[in-house]
Amino acid sequence: TSTPRKTHIAILASPGMGHIIPSLELAKSLVSHHDLKVTLFVPTTSSSSSESSTPQTQLLTSLSSLPPQDLLNLINLPPVDISNVVPTESHLAIRISAVVRESLPSVRSIIEKSQQQVPTVLITDMFGTDAFEIIGDAFQMSKYLFFTSNLSALAILAYMPKLDPMELMNEPLLRVPGCKPVRVEDLGDSFSYPNCGDHARMVQHARRYVQTSGVLVNTFEDLEPETHRALSDDEIARLIPLPRVYTVGPIIKSAVASPEGPIHCLSWLDMQPHDSVLFVSFGRGGTLSAEQVTELAWGLELSQQRFIWVLRKPNDITLVSSTYLGDAGGGQDDPSEFLPDGFLSRTRGVGLVVPNWAPQVEILSHASIGGFLSHCGWNSTLESIVNGVPMIPWPLFAEQRLNASMLSDDIGVAVRSPIQSSKGVIVGREEIERMVRLVMEGEEGKVMRRRAKELKNNGLGAVAKGGSSYNSLSQLADKWNGDSECGLI
Numbered sequence: 001t002s003t004p005r006k007t008h009i010a011i012l013a014s015p016g017m018g019h020i021i022p023s024l025e026l027a028k029s030l031v032s033h034h035d036l037k038v039t040l041f042v043p044t045t046s047s048s049s050s051e052s053s054t055p056q057t058q059l060l061t062s063l064s065s066l067p068p069q070d071l072l073n074l075i076n077l078p079p080v081d082i083s084n085v086v087p088t089e090s091h092l093a094i095r096i097s098a099v100v101r102e103s104l105p106s107v108r109s110i111i112e113k114s115q116q117q118v119p120t121v122l123i124t125d126m127f128g129t130d131a132f133e134i135i136g137d138a139f140q141m142s143k144y145l146f147f148t149s150n151l152s153a154l155a156i157l158a159y160m161p162k163l164d165p166m167e168l169m170n171e172p173l174l175r176v177p178g179c180k181p182v183r184v185e186d187l188g189d190s191f192s193y194p195n196c197g198d199h200a201r202m203v204q205h206a207r208r209y210v211q212t213s214g215v216l217v218n219t220f221e222d223l224e225p226e227t228h229r230a231l232s233d234d235e236i237a238r239l240i241p242l243p244r245v246y247t248v249g250p251i252i253k254s255a256v257a258s259p260e261g262p263i264h265c266l267s268w269l270d271m272q273p274h275d276s277v278l279f280v281s282f283g284r285g286g287t288l289s290a291e292q293v294t295e296l297a298w299g300l301e302l303s304q305q306r307f308i309w310v311l312r313k314p315n316d317i318t319l320v321s322s323t324y325l326g327d328a329g330g331g332q333d334d335p336s337e338f339l340p341d342g343f344l345s346r347t348r349g350v351g352l353v354v355p356n357w358a359p360q361v362e363i364l365s366h367a368s369i370g371g372f373l374s375h376c377g378w379n380s381t382l383e384s385i386v387n388g389v390p391m392i393p394w395p396l397f398a399e400q401r402l403n404a405s406m407l408s409d410d411i412g413v414a415v416r417s418p419i420q421s422s423k424g425v426i427v428g429r430e431e432i433e434r435m436v437r438l439v440m441e442g443e444e445g446k447v448m449r450r451r452a453k454e455l456k457n458n459g460l461g462a463v464a465k466g467g468s469s470y471n472s473l474s475q476l477a478d479k480w481n482g483d484s485e486c487g488l489i
């Protein structure tokens with residue numbers, strides 16, 4: 001007897017760890033819990049693939065925790081060079097979208113040449129909509145979007161084509177139907193500045209969301225109840241405009257016993273008391289100015305709290321998009337070059353500085369971690385919540401200000417920090433010391449930690465069998481299986 005053929009799903013990730021990690025985890029979940037077969041396509045740039053030590057390469061080569069290859073086929077696409085396609089100084093969304101677009105001919109030819117049955121469903125993330133026509137329509141796949149941020153950002157982005165951006169610039173608040181008004185200053189440049197190159201590209205992507213049969217969002221109902229209610233309402237969904245929205249998160253990387261990278265920080269954590277260590281990290285693309293690194297170092301030292309700080313070479317431009325895309329960052333800079341004199345020796349035993357990259361999920365899930373000073377990338381945010389860790393937001397780019405305000409003002413798991421109120425300011429050492437003490441040893445910190453632990457349980461419940469996010473994926477899987485049997489797709 002032959003085993004029944006499983007419905008085959010294609011997922012096309014966008015470059016950048018913040019996109020690749022959740023796409024890989026979604027793929028694993030569809031294979032392990034929903035009886036589907038998945039091919040995950042991962043675009044690479046010429047320089048990211050040539051560096052064997054980049055986190056992306058490490059992640060994609062550590063395949064031990066993956067399901068068997070015939071069920072989850074992970075394809076690292078041939079590297080593309082976008083230097084002749086978009087100017088090097090382009091904004092990040094333009095560059096990410098260009099890498100995906102330039103990779104599409106390879107995706108097409110791999111599907112054409114494959115001996116396997118052609119996938120019947122295509123899932124791309126928010127920057128991958130060029131694939132709808134070039135791959136989805138070409139192979140008659142049904143199209144879905146995997147939105148690797150939250151419902152609030154999705155609603156804003158989907159509503160953007162209906163807005164006059166010039167008018168928006170003169171308003172303090174943005175009102176999306178059915179959703180809580182958001183401060184315009186909390187929107188990333190690509191949302192709020194029509195003259196920013198990213199804006200037109202993001203609007204182009206957003207217009208296409210409605211062509212899909214559904215949007216999977218990496219969040220859970222209890223995290224954004226108001227926006228979830230709004231987007232589940234047919235009337236409101238028509239105004240925004242969006243297809244059916246499915247909350248499927250929190251989909252995050254699970255901690256592994258032997259992670260890649262500097263693991264000495266894990267054995268150091270083993271020796272520290274519960275909830276006593278602040279983790280400080282700004283994601284893959286975030287860098288601080290030299291002056292801000294100095295203030296942060298002093299702030300940490302003055303707070304006298306334990307910390308692990310993932311430190312990247314300072315840069316006066318907050319975002320080095322080449323770092324984000326994996327073109328750089330594999331090197332091991334010497335942190336003492338950009339820290340105040342004597343900092344490392346004065347904080348020895350109390351703090352640990354790790355250059356460039358650390359096993360974040362393993363760190364956040366360690367019982368000794370009691371707070372997270374974070375750039376509030378959406379994956380980092382979910383990882384913090386799922387581990388019940390309160391946050392100090394330090395948003396830098398993209399939708400991170402929006403995430404930060406949500407965490408401090410709505411969800412109640414983060415302190416409100418001055419970096420949220422004014423762009424480009426240098427936050428002084430005393431202010432940093434105050435926030436760190438507040439989260440790590442103050443009453444407010446305790447309240448936030450309790451709230452974070454409560455959300456942790458809700459989040460874990462959502463993805464457990466029978467939870468709301470698990471059920472969303474089951475519903476989708478049933479639909480895909482049914483459609484594929486009826487030959488509808």
Ligand code: UDP
Pocket residue numbers: 016017018019021253281282283284285286310356357358359360361376377378379380381383
């Ligand atoms: N990450 C990590 N180690 C680091 C920095 C980041 O493992 O030193 C992981 C982190 O756990 C998260 C992802 O990379 O899963 C970053 O995604 P996020 O959306 O938070 O931020 P981005 O890097 O996209 O700005």
